[in-house]
Amino acid sequence: MIRVSIVGASGYTGGELLRLLLNHPAVEIAQVTSNSNAGKFVYQVHPHLRPAMSRRLDLRFTTEDTLASCDVLFLALPHGEAQRRIEHYAGLAERIVDLSADFRLNDADTYARYYGGAHTAPEWLERFVYGLPELYRDALRGARYASGVGCNATATLLASWAAVKAGFVPADQTLIADLKVGSSEAGKSPTESSHHPARAGVVRPFQMTGHRHEAEVHQALASCGNYDVRIALSSVELVRGAAAAVHVTLPTGLSDRDLWAAYREAWRDQPFIRVVHEKTGIHRHPEPRLLAGTNFADVGWEYDPASGRAALLCAIDNLGKGAAGTAVQCMNLMCELEETTALTFGGIYP
Numbered sequence: 446m447i448r449v450s451i452v453g454a455s456g457y458t459g460g461e462l463l464r465l466l467l468n469h470p471a472v473e474i475a476q477v478t479s480n481s482n483a484g485k486f487v488y489q490v491h492p493h494l495r496p497a498m499s500r501r502l503d504l505r506f507t508t509e510d511t512l513a514s515c516d517v518l519f520l521a522l523p524h525g526e527a528q529r530r531i532e533h534y535a536g537l538a539e540r541i542v543d544l545s546a547d548f549r550l551n552d553a554d555t556y557a558r559y560y561g562g563a564h565t566a567p568e569w570l571e572r573f574v575y576g577l578p579e580l581y582r583d584a585l586r587g588a589r590y591a592s593g594v595g596c597n598a599t600a601t602l603l604a605s606w607a608a609v610k611a612g613f614v615p616a617d618q619t620l621i622a623d624l625k626v627g628s629s630e631a632g633k634s635p636t637e638s639s640h641h642p643a644r645a646g647v648v649r650p651f652q653m654t655g656h657r658h659e660a661e662v663h664q665a666l667a668s669c670g671n672y673d674v675r676i677a678l679s680s681v682e683l684v685r686g687a688a689a690a691v692h693v694t695l696p697t698g699l700s701d702r703d704l705w706a707a708y709r710e711a712w713r714d715q716p717f718i719r720v721v722h723e724k725t726g727i728h729r730h731p732e733p734r735l736l737a738g739t740n741f742a743d744v745g746w747e748y749d750p751a752s753g754r755a756a757l758l759c760a761i762d763n764l765g766k767g768a769a770g771t772a773v774q775c776m777n778l779m780c781e782l783e784e785t786t787a788l789t790f791g792g793i794y795p
């Protein structure tokens with residue numbers, strides 16, 4: 446069995462990691478940390494993980510200073526914490542998956558520009574593989590260190606990738622990614638903007654320019670060209686979910702068959718990408734509501750052959766494919782396990 450510990454396990458991504466890993470046949474949970482919940486059973490913080498009477502689950506949170514060695518360490522901490530203690534963590538575990546933005550960029554100057562300060566462990570940036578298996582699978586196989594991927598970056602990248610890879614998106618245009626996101630993106634700490642009377646029912650422009658995830662999308666698309674990607678983010682009435690519509694101009698006169706061919710070529714062998722592009726019915730395009738709790742990303746498009754205008758679409762669960770699901774997928778690859786282990790839940794409807 447692979448002994449796994451989670452630092453920051455009382456948070457939203459930590460809880461989602463636990464939900465997935467408790468059902469992973471090759472994993473034994475060694476330790477879960479939360480400084481503010483030390484001593485509590487995990488189900489007292491994550492009520493959906495309450496065990497049945499027949500199943501003994503006596504896992505309790507511990508403080509981080511008692512963290513012991515393990516095989517794989519997941520870090521689910523607020524931005525900036527992992528980089529400060531990365532040497533310590535690396536001394537405890539052979540493999541690390543960090544869900545924060547600390548090790549997503551491979552260039553320290555770019556990091557400083559987007560995150561407003563110098564990285565405290567720049568020598569570690571190139572040791573981490575960008576943890577999006579759909580683009581970096583070979584590098585992740587057997588890797589020791591993987592970074593998480595921003596949830597908005599995940600949706601933007603997976604929305605754009607098939608058309609970009611097929612050469613349909615000229616690199617001299619700006620890709621505008623319109624993101625609609627749910628409240629769990631902000632983590633568990635309440636703020637004025639997450640207070641129920643202020644958050645319920647909103648369609649609230651939240652960050653229309655200068656989103657940090659633009660940097661990692663630009664980095665990941667660099668193998669196809671120097672793409673200028675801009676993210677505009679709005680909060681909507683969802684708890685889980687992110688939906689991206691990336692607005693681009695494609696060549697005119699493409700057929701639906703051309704686009705299907707590009708999507709098939711890009712996603713043929715990917716276990717967690719589903720192409721959703723129906724001519725009729727109400728579920729013609731990717732929808733985040735159908736993806737809650739899953740590791741799937743649904744992708745699709747709408748294209749006007751007369752003008753070339755297109756919206757490239759992707760929906761995910763920000764805590765699933767946007768965070769914990771992909772992190773477990775990375776662990777499976779890093780540990781040379783079957784990539785889909787513990788991740789095949791397909792969602793619920795209605």
Ligand SMILES: NC(=O)c1ccc[n+]([C@@H]2O[C@H](COP(=O)([O-])OP(=O)(O)OC[C@H]3O[C@@H](n4cnc5c(N)ncnc54)[C@H](OP(=O)(O)O)[C@@H]3O)[C@@H](O)[C@H]2O)c1
Nearest residue numbers: 453455456457458479480481521522524545630632633768
């Ligand atoms: N939420 C998402 O949709 C999402 C998606 C992709 C990536 N991410 C990234 O994943 C990371 C975790 O996000 P989250 O949404 O799970 O956040 P969260 O709900 O706020 O949880 C953060 C966790 O970190 C612990 N913590 C806070 N400050 C700490 C410190 N100084 N030292 C040690 N532990 C500390 C907290 O527990 P205690 O205070 O009890 O110790 C808690 O368990 C973030 O970097 C986020 O950017 C989040």
